Amino acid sequence: MQVKAKLYPKEAARLLREHPGVREAVTGATLHFEEGRKRAYQEIDAEAWRERARRVKDHLLTHLDHYLELAEKRLQEKGVRVHWAEGPEEAHRILREIVARHGVKRVVKAKSMLTEELGVNPLLESLGVEVYETDLGEYLIQLLGEPPSHIVGPAIHLALPDIQRLFHQRFGTPVDASPEALAAVARKVLREAFLTADLGISGANFLVAETGTLALMENEGNIRLSTSLPRVHVAFVGIEKLLPRFADLALFLPLTARAATGQRLSTYVSLIQGPAKEGEEGPKEVHVVLVDHGRTTLLHDSEAWEVLRCLRCGACLNACPVYRQTGGHPYGYVYSGPIGAVLDPGLLGLEDTYPLPYASTLCGACYEACPVKIPIPKLLLTWRQRAVERGLAPTWEKGAMQAFSKVMQSPSLYRLFSKALRGLPLPQDLLPLLKAWTEGRGPLRPSPKPFHELWQELKE
Amino acid sequence: MDAKSRILSRIRHALKERPKALLPEHPHPAFSQDPLELFLKRLAENGAEGHLVDKEGARKLLADLAQGLSGAAYGKGVPDALRLLPELPPEEAPLGVSRALFAVAETGTVALSSEDGRKAQLLPPVHLVLVEEERLYPSLLEAFLDLKSLPSAIGLHSGPSKSADIGQVMVKGVHGPGRLVVAVLQGTW
Numbered sequence A: 001m002q003v004k005a006k007l008y009p010k011e012a013a014r015l016l017r018e019h020p021g022v023r024e025a026v027t028g029a030t031l032h033f034e035e036g037r038k039r040a041y042q043e044i045d046a047e048a049w050r051e052r053a054r055r056v057k058d059h060l061l062t063h064l065d066h067y068l069e070l071a072e073k074r075l076q077e078k079g080v081r082v083h084w085a086e087g088p089e090e091a092h093r094i095l096r097e098i099v100a101r102h103g104v105k106r107v108v109k110a111k112s113m114l115t116e117e118l119g120v121n122p123l124l125e126s127l128g129v130e131v132y133e134t135d136l137g138e139y140l141i142q143l144l145g146e147p148p149s150h151i152v153g154p155a156i157h158l159a160l161p162d163i164q165r166l167f168h169q170r171f172g173t174p175v176d177a178s179p180e181a182l183a184a185v186a187r188k189v190l191r192e193a194f195l196t197a198d199l200g201i202s203g204a205n206f207l208v209a210e211t212g213t214l215a216l217m218e219n220e221g222n223i224r225l226s227t228s229l230p231r232v233h234v235a236f237v238g239i240e241k242l243l244p245r246f247a248d249l250a251l252f253l254p255l256t257a258r259a260a261t262g263q264r265l266s267t268y269v270s271l272i273q274g275p276a277k278e279g280e281e282g283p284k285e286v287h288v289v290l291v292d293h294g295r296t297t298l299l300h301d302s303e304a305w306e307v308l309r310c311l312r313c314g315a316c317l318n319a320c321p322v323y324r325q326t327g328g329h330p331y332g333y334v335y336s337g338p339i340g341a342v343l344d345p346g347l348l349g350l351e352d353t354y355p356l357p358y359a360s361t362l363c364g365a366c367y368e369a370c371p372v373k374i375p376i377p378k379l380l381l382t383w384r385q386r387a388v389e390r391g392l393a394p395t396w397e398k399g400a401m402q403a404f405s406k407v408m409q410s411p412s413l414y415r416l417f418s419k420a421l422r423g424l425p426l427p428q429d430l431l432p433l434l435k436a437w438t439e440g441r442g443p444l445r446p447s448p449k450p451f452h453e454l455w456q457e458l459k460e
Numbered sequence B: 001m002d003a004k005s006r007i008l009s010r011i012r013h014a015l016k017e018r019p020k021a022l023l024p025e026h027p028h029p030a031f032s033q034d035p036l037e038l039f040l041k042r043l044a045e046n047g048a049e050g051h052l053v054d055k056e057g058a059r060k061l062l063a064d065l066a067q068g069l070s071g072a073a074y075g076k077g078v079p080d081a082l083r084l085l086p087e088l089p090p091e092e093a094p095l096g097v098s099r100a101l102f103a104v105a106e107t108g109t110v111a112l113s114s115e116d117g118r119k120a121q122l123l124p125p126v127h128l129v130l131v132e133e134e135r136l137y138p139s140l141l142e143a144f145l146d147l148k149s150l151p152s153a154i155g156l157h158s159g160p161s162k163s164a165d166i167g168q169v170m171v172k173g174v175h176g177p178g179r180l181v182v183a184v185l186q187g188t189w
């Protein structure tokens, strides 16, 4: 995927100006997710679950070479073909070979952020293969030619009328068709695709080293279908997605569900051990592609390696007052919101992503939400510090971005600001105004201490 | 060097100085609630229907579900006594009937094996799942620790297929069955 993270502040401002409806749609959806998560955390000893999950992942990551080799062995024992890929180039070569060998014409895809990273869809299309994204939200944005705006809800930036209009144009449904009617249309198109596709492509939430089990979570059933009906299944798995033991799933599946959507467990979980046995329904061939694409670079980073614990649950996005204003598109990469702000610089390098760590108010809500206790606020400061050290964030720009993130968390201030934007004063011109405004108000929750103080404390 | 050796050697290099973290033990399951009661409650909360039935009750439940239907798709483990409707291919069947490997109370989940047949679990709009009462575990952890062998795929189903991707409105039966009915079977089968 093309990286446009450097344009973050500009793109965010542009989106707010040109697509004012996005803010409402994203805020509504994320607040709903966030409420669900809070309720679901209250029902359990969330601190104990999160701490245990953190420890399991830390163990996994500090023994990653061992577990990767074990996973490969177990997968191969079950008849799964294992491939390794550094990044898009190798992933494409592997996929091209599979497509050619099986004469693949049609692919059904289960939502996967890693395949977005790798540009799997453009590759398949260039090979003349028909690709169907089968997650309903993912299907919507595929029709629109847009990237996902949220890890879990890729189309949350769309409001019902947007989708009604889209389906009216594409399928001739009435402009006021109900969500049920729209879903029924999509179901029909995609059911046909499931029944006729030659290849199913998925990611994975987890890969258990002990048993070689791929675990995939969803609510619609499209992942179960994508991995059950076509005769070949290819799963792209980031090397950090491993878990040591099968029984670790008993913690990670429900914890991820609680964090992501507030459910006790996602409606469907697929636990895949290998190709179908003789006389069984299911794919005859299963491939697992283990992908690095920046992960080993992150692992090397003595501070930022902790982001490799990430489960891609999206809870930090839902909790983030800055993300909520624009959704994910302005962040300019697959991963947006707080996790994007600390993961993208690690995966892609700070040069191409330095504005992202400033897209935050350091309010700490992301850390409270995170099921694996990734210290996102601390890491935001780490990346900011590094950006300054490398001369990547000129002072004026830094000020502008901080001002921007402050504005983003207050509806009234935002309105004032977006009006002002149309008059085109430079953002830093508003700084004194912002200062005066923030001093008198509690609910805005700016960082309790100046950046340099906080930084000192965290370093100690 | 191939990709595998390059990736592994970078990992080893990255981890050289990093202290190793210990793997925590699994917690001790602590469930005091009656698992059956909890299971039925959770199913209802998940938008599924749960029934505790004996042999006669199971037949009656099936007969009720079968009303007006032309046939059903069956999983391999469904006993003959409960194949009341003529068998149809899963692509066409208005009802799928499966036999679960096990069930989990805390999450309201039935676990379905690929050995039983995947299509009947996924394609028909209504899915009836049979599970013996003795195959009900209080928690996911107990179920997973107890699994002796793994089939090529297990599907954990905890409710009807759903999505809120269209304008944040919950829609059921998006790809999988829009209705999930679970019959907990008493006694031996």
Ligand code: SF4
Pocket: A151, A259, A309, A310, A311, A312, A313, A314, A315, A316, A317, A339, A366, A369, A370, A371, A372, A373, A374
């Ligand atoms: S950083 Fe934490 S909260 Fe955010 S997506 Fe990753 S696991 Fe979820």
